[in-house]
Amino acid sequence: MNLKAYLRQRQQLVDEALERWVPGEKVFPPQVHEAMRYSLFAGGKRLRPILALAATEAVGGRIADTLPLACSLELIHTYSLIHDDLPSMDNDDFRRGRPTSHKVFGEALAILAGDALLTEAFILLARRDLMKGVPPPRRLRAIGEVARAAGSAGMVGGQVMDILAQGKEVTKEVLEYIHGHKTGALISASVGAGAILGGASVKEYKDLRGYGEKVGLAYQIIDDLLDVQGEMKRLGKAVRKDHLQKKATYPALIGLEESRRQANDLVEGALACLQSFSRRANPLREIAKYILKRKN
Amino acid sequence: MNLKAYLRQRQQLVDEALERWVPGEKVFPPQVHEAMRYSLFAGGKRLRPILALAATEAVGGRIADTLPLACSLELIHTYSLIHDDLPSMDNDDFRRGRPTSHKVFGEALAILAGDALLTEAFILLARRDLMKGVPPPRRLRAIGEVARAAGSAGMVGGQVMDILAQGKEVTKEVLEYIHGHKTGALISASVGAGAILGGASVKEYKDLRGYGEKVGLAYQIIDDLLDVQGEMKRLGKAVRKDHLQKKATYPALIGLEESRRQANDLVEGALACLQSFSRRANPLREIAKYILKRKN
Numbered sequence: 001m002n003l004k005a006y007l008r009q010r011q012q013l014v015d016e017a018l019e020r021w022v023p024g025e026k027v028f029p030p031q032v033h034e035a036m037r038y039s040l041f042a043g044g045k046r047l048r049p050i051l052a053l054a055a056t057e058a059v060g061g062r063i064a065d066t067l068p069l070a071c072s073l074e075l076i077h078t079y080s081l082i083h084d085d086l087p088s089m090d091n092d093d094f095r096r097g098r099p100t101s102h103k104v105f106g107e108a109l110a111i112l113a114g115d116a117l118l119t120e121a122f123i124l125l126a127r128r129d130l131m132k133g134v135p136p137p138r139r140l141r142a143i144g145e146v147a148r149a150a151g152s153a154g155m156v157g158g159q160v161m162d163i164l165a166q167g168k169e170v171t172k173e174v175l176e177y178i179h180g181h182k183t184g185a186l187i188s189a190s191v192g193a194g195a196i197l198g199g200a201s202v203k204e205y206k207d208l209r210g211y212g213e214k215v216g217l218a219y220q221i222i223d224d225l226l227d228v229q230g231e232m233k234r235l236g237k238a239v240r241k242d243h244l245q246k247k248a249t250y251p252a253l254i255g256l257e258e259s260r261r262q263a264n265d266l267v268e269g270a271l272a273c274l275q276s277f278s279r280r281a282n283p284l285r286e287i288a289k290y291i292l293k294r295k296n
Numbered sequence: 297m298n299l300k301a302y303l304r305q306r307q308q309l310v311d312e313a314l315e316r317w318v319p320g321e322k323v324f325p326p327q328v329h330e331a332m333r334y335s336l337f338a339g340g341k342r343l344r345p346i347l348a349l350a351a352t353e354a355v356g357g358r359i360a361d362t363l364p365l366a367c368s369l370e371l372i373h374t375y376s377l378i379h380d381d382l383p384s385m386d387n388d389d390f391r392r393g394r395p396t397s398h399k400v401f402g403e404a405l406a407i408l409a410g411d412a413l414l415t416e417a418f419i420l421l422a423r424r425d426l427m428k429g430v431p432p433p434r435r436l437r438a439i440g441e442v443a444r445a446a447g448s449a450g451m452v453g454g455q456v457m458d459i460l461a462q463g464k465e466v467t468k469e470v471l472e473y474i475h476g477h478k479t480g481a482l483i484s485a486s487v488g489a490g491a492i493l494g495g496a497s498v499k500e501y502k503d504l505r506g507y508g509e510k511v512g513l514a515y516q517i518i519d520d521l522l523d524v525q526g527e528m529k530r531l532g533k534a535v536r537k538d539h540l541q542k543k544a545t546y547p548a549l550i551g552l553e554e555s556r557r558q559a560n561d562l563v564e565g566a567l568a569c570l571q572s573f574s575r576r577a578n579p580l581r582e583i584a585k586y587i588l589k590r591k592n
Contacts, residue, residue, distance in 0.1 A: 023448060023449065027448075027449070028449075028453070029448075029453050029456045029457050029460070031456055031460060032448045032452060032453060032456045033448060036448065079411075083407060083408075083411060086404075086407065088402070088403035088404045088407065089404050089407070106384070107384035108382075108384045108385050108459045109456065109459070111379060111382065111384065111385070111407065112379075112452050112455060112456050112459070114411075115375075115379060115410075115411075115414065115452050116447055116448035116452045116453075118411065118414060118415065119414065119443055119446045119447035119448070119452065120443075120447055120448065122418050122439060122443040123440065123443040123444055123447055125439075126436050126437075126439040126440035126443055127440065128436070128437065128440065135432075136431075136432035136433045136435070136436055137432045139432070139436060140422050140424070140432055140435060140436065141422075141424065143418060143421075143422040143439065144419065144422035144423065144424065147415055147416075147418040147419040147422055148419055150415045151412055151415040151416055151419055152319060152323075152325075152328045152329060152332065152412035152415070152416065153319065153323070153324075156328060156408050156411050156412045156415065157324070157325050157328060157412075159408060160325045160327055160328045160405065160408050161325050163404045163405070163408070164325070164327060
C-alpha cells in the first residue's frame, strides 16, 4: 500500500469533517470559536483520528461511523496542547511555527478555548444525527474509553506528573508514567475506541489496545529523539528548552542508541499484536513502521 | 413539604455519591485528586444535582438512575468555578471563605484539576456499571444535553462574554446573554437532562426546560441582588470587587426594585410551566419559590 497517499487522504477526510462539525468562526461568541479553530487547523498530522479510523477498518467496521470519534480525539488533543503551552505550564510562545493560543488571544481566552474544545469532543460523541449505524451501548463504551484516557488517570495525570517533575531528576519509571499517560493514553484510546465502534470482539479489542499502547510509547520516544537530534543540529545556537527546564526525555535517561532500540522493540511488539488480523490491519501495520522512520 | 429537610437529604445523597465515585485523594497522581476534591467538597449547595433529581421525580423516574448525572453536573459546575477564579480570569483569592484552588495548589494544578473535573463528568456519565435502568439512547441524549450546556454555545460562551465585557458598559441584552449562558445554561440542562433520564414525554421535557430557563435566570438576578445588598452593608469598608471591575449586574443596569420584580416574574413563569404536572413536581415548585427567598 501507498502509506503516504493513505495518510493524506485520511487527513483530508478528518479535516473536512472538523470543518463541518466544529462551530464556525462567526458563531456567537466569535472570539472563542476563532480561538478554537486557530489551534485546531494549525497543520496537525491527525495521527489519533487516523489510528481510530484504521482500527475500525481492521475489525471490518465502517469508517464513516467512526469519523465523529476521530474528530473528538483531535479536539481533545488540541485542547491539551493549548493548556500545555500556557505560561503557568510549559510557557511556550510558539507551536508548529505559529504563536501559541495565549500569545494571540490572551491567557483567559486560551484557557476557555481549551475548555470548549474538550467539551466539544463530547458534544460530537453524543450527537444524535451522527453514527446512526452504531448501537448506542457501543457509543457509550467509546465515550467512556475516550473520557478515561483524557482524565486524571490518563492524559491530565501525565501532564500533572510532567509539571511536578520540572527541574527535578526523574527515574525511568516516572518518565514512563509521564509518556504513557500524557501521550500514550489518548493514542491507545484512539485505537481502542475505534475498535469498539467498529464492533471488535473481546480478543480483537485486547490485541488492538496492546498495539495502541506500544505504538503510543514508541511515538513518544521517537519524539524525544527527534527533539535531541534537532538540538544537536542547532548546536551553538539557542539552548534547547526541554534541556533548560531539565525536562526528562528518553535519550537523556538511557542514551540515544538504547532509546532507538526500545522504540524498535515496541514497534515489533505492536506488529505482533496484529498477528491474527487479516490484510485489513495493513494500515495499522504501516503506520507503526512509519512511526520509526518519521522525521518530524 | 418540608423543603429544608428535603434539600438537606438530597445534598447528602449527592455528597455521598460524589465521595464514592470521584477518585480518592490517594489515587495516583494524588496532587490532582487532592485539588479536585478540595474544590468539590467546599460546601456547595448542590443546586444543579438537586434540580436534576427533582426533574426525574417530576416525570415519575427513579432518582437512583439520575444520581450519576447529578454528580456530573456538580463536577462541571466546580470546574467552571476553579477556572473562573484564575488570575487571568476573575482573579479571585477566596471562594466560600477558603483560598481558591490556584492559591493553594498553584495555577498549573488548578487549571489541570478543572480539566480533570470536566472530564470526570463524562467518565461518570458513560460508566457501564451505573444507570443500568436507563436505555442507552436516553443516556446519550442526556450526555448531549449536558455537553452542549457546558460548551462554547453555553457556559463557556457566557464566561467568554463576561471576560470580554470587563471594564466596559454593557447593554441589558449582553447581560442577559452572560447570565443566561454562564449560569443559566447548566441550570436548565440539569432540569432537562434529569427529565430525559426519567423518561419525560416531549411535552414534559419542553415544560421542564422552560421551568429551568426561568429559574436559572431568576437565580442569577437574586445572586446579583444579594451581592449588592452585601456590599451596601459593608459600605465604607472595602470597595466591592464587581463594582471595581465594573462587572455588569442587574441592579446596576435596571435598579434594585426592578431586578426584584423581574426575579418574581420569572419564578411565576417557572411555576406556570409546571401547571400540568402532578404533586410529583412539588419539590421543583418549592425550589423555585425558595430561590426568591434565599439569603446566601
